[in-house]
Amino acid sequence: MRKVFLRVFQNPKGCHPREGGDPGEYWVKTLSLRTENTTLTRILSWKIRTKVVLFKDFLDPRLRGDDTIGKILKFATFIFICCFSISTFSSLNATPRKVIITRHGDKVPGGFCLSLQGLERASAFVHYFSDLNTYQAPPITHIFAASREGKKPYIRCKQTCKPLADYLKIPMNTDYAPDQLTEIANEILTNPKYNDASVLLCWEHNHIPPLIVALGGDDPGPWDDNIFDQVYLLRYKEGKKPQVQKILQQLMYGDRATFSSPPSPLPEIAVPCPKDF
Numbered sequence: 001m002r003k004v005f006l007r008v009f010q011n012p013k014g015c016h017p018r019e020g021g022d023p024g025e026y027w028v029k030t031l032s033l034r035t036e037n038t039t040l041t042r043i044l045s046w047k048i049r050t051k052v053v054l055f056k057d058f059l060d061p062r063l064r065g066d067d068t069i070g071k072i073l074k075f076a077t078f079i080f081i082c083c084f085s086i087s088t089f090s091s092l093n094a095t096p097r098k099v100i101i102t103r104h105g106d107k108v109p110g111g112f113c114l115s116l117q118g119l120e121r122a123s124a125f126v127h128y129f130s131d132l133n134t135y136q137a138p139p140i141t142h143i144f145a146a147s148r149e150g151k152k153p154y155i156r157c158k159q160t161c162k163p164l165a166d167y168l169k170i171p172m173n174t175d176y177a178p179d180q181l182t183e184i185a186n187e188i189l190t191n192p193k194y195n196d197a198s199v200l201l202c203w204e205h206n207h208i209p210p211l212i213v214a215l216g217g218d219d220p221g222p223w224d225d226n227i228f229d230q231v232y233l234l235r236y237k238e239g240k241k242p243q244v245q246k247i248l249q250q251l252m253y254g255d256r257a258t259f260s261s262p263p264s265p266l267p268e269i270a271v272p273c274p275k276d277f
Contacts, residue, residue, distance in 0.1 A: 094195040096188060099215055099234040099242070100135055103205045104156035106228045106252075106268060112152065113273035114159045117252065117265060121228065122160045124251045126167045129200065134233070134247070140168060142199045144184065146207075147174035154178060155277040157202040164200075178204035185214035208232065217244040226263055229255040 102125075105118030114122065129135050145161040148154035158174055165172040176184045184201070188194050203211055205223040213219050217234050218241075229249045234242040248256055254265030 094189055094192050095236050095238050096194045096199050097138055097196050097236060098135070098198040099188065099236070100129070100140070100198065100200045101208055101211065101232040101234070102160075102200070102202055103208065103223065103228055103230075104160040104202055106265065107156055108268045108270045111270060111273070112155065113277075114156055114271075116269035116271050118156070118160070118228075118268075119271065121249075121252055122163050125160065125164050128249065128251055129164055130168060135198065135200075138196070138198050140198045140200050141170065142173070142194060142197060143168075143170050144173045144176065144199070144201045146176060146178040146201075146203045148177045153277070154204070155273070157204070158277055159274070161200070161202045178207045181207060181211050181214045185211070185216075188215065212244060215242065217242045220244055220246065228265075229263065230259075 105114045105121040105125075107113070107118055108115045129140060143161050143165050145157040146154065147158055154177070157178075158172065161172050176187075188199055201211070205225070205227070208223050209220055212232060212234065215234060216236075220232060229252065231247045231249060233245045233247055235245070236242045246259070248259065250257070252265065254263055256263055
């Protein structure tokens with residue numbers, strides 16, 4: 001919701017902090033802008049009110065003649081156009097309903113791709129993320145998988161998300177490297193297409209805590225190297241800090257029953273890395 005408020009009043013003598021206030025002078029008393037972004041609203045409102053003071057002479061009937069009301073209306077129109085332009089710019093914000101963050105599936109230490117257990121977890125994600133109301137209210141409509149090309153390509157997140165993306169018939173966004181946290185957060189929190197949506201991110205575990213911070217949440221602490229069975233769920237409400245919830249998947253043999261339990265998976269089995277990723 002965007003609202004612009006403008007109120008003009010006749011200034012009683014001495015009301016303005018500057019000396020020489022005159023009852024015949026007209027001032028813009030209230031000019032504020034409300035957007036979905038509380039912090040941005042305060043900044044824009046302060047800047048606009050500061051500029052209004054600089055237009056004192058425009059509203060001074062002693063300097064501008066007798067047509068005071070007409071000039072006030074012209075000034076009000078000018079201010080309204082400025083506010084409308086700023087409010088249109090500030091509307092480029094998004095408040096997703098949910099952001100779901102998971103690590104890629106299990107891997108063989110030192111390998112580039114998923115292990116057999118990791119591929120099995122990726123397959124289990126299809127019904128885990130598509131059937132549970134926890135993640136599907138509203139339904140997941142956007143999937144991001146961290147990716148990096150080069151001599152040591154990073155494809156584990158793409159491998160993990162592809163079965164789910166294919167099942168939901170959703171294109172998988174692989175434009176962001178694991179360390180592009182500011183960029184991915186800006187995309188999700190400023191692009192209106194993510195407004196009120198459920199967004200799934202599959203990421204590298206060391207970057208997940210700072211990713212949550214970049215998305216506005218509290219730092220959840222480090223993600224241990226041997227943990228593959230948990231999910232972070234960020235729930236957003238307009239104008240409020242997202243609530244961060246940690247959830248156990250309990251999908252695979254050896255997944256933890258509680259957060260205090262140690263994982264006890266079967267030994268990882270290596271499989272050839274795909275060449276089409």
